[in-house]
Amino acid sequence: MINFILDPKAGVPFYRQIIDQIKFGIASGKLKTGEQLPTVRALAVELKVNLNTVAKAYKELEIQNVLETQQGTGTFITENIITVSEKEKNKKLQDICQEFCTIAFSYGFTKDDIINQLQKQK
Numbered sequence: 001m002i003n004f005i006l007d008p009k010a011g012v013p014f015y016r017q018i019i020d021q022i023k024f025g026i027a028s029g030k031l032k033t034g035e036q037l038p039t040v041r042a043l044a045v046e047l048k049v050n051l052n053t054v055a056k057a058y059k060e061l062e063i064q065n066v067l068e069t070q071q072g073t074g075t076f077i078t079e080n081i082i083t084v085s086e087k088e089k090n091k092k093l094q095d096i097c098q099e100f101c102t103i104a105f106s107y108g109f110t111k112d113d114i115i116n117q118l119q120k121q122k
Contacts, residue, residue, distance in 0.1 A: 002030050006047055010099070014049050018057035023066065026077060037067065037075045 002025040006014050025031035037058075038046065044054045058075055061067040069075045104114050 001035070004043065004047055006049070014047070015053045015057040015060070018043075018047075018054060019060055022057070022061060026066070031077050033077055033079045035077045037077070039074065 002021060004018065004021055006017050008014075010017065012020075022031065022037070031037075037043070040051055040054045040058060044051045047054070058067055058069065062069060065078055065080055067075050068078050101114065
């Protein structure tokens with residue numbers, strides 16, 4: 001199971017963040033085919049969001065055939081293989097870098113400071 005984390009500062013609607021995290025969880029292998037997701041109500045309570053937010057995310061993923069809801073049983077990951085396209089990965093990296101740089105620059109760090117620190121990361 002994945003640990004859902006919503007970022008109100010991301011500028012991305014919460015339902016979209018839930019969708020992205022489920023898809024990434026599947027693509028990365030953290031979510032397996034047939035695995036049951038929390039109920040709409042349980043996830044809404046956990047994330048402190050409206051029930052409709054989670055329901056909208058689940059519904060969109062059902063339409064994309066990523067999830068399957070079985071009445072009275074729950075919502076499960078389907079057998080479809082989820083891969084993240086190069087375009088989508090590059091866009092995500094771009095978004096992450098933009099947010100990261102905005103925060104770093106607000107603290108007065110330069111590009112060189114950032115590059116030096118990134119090169120130290122393993």
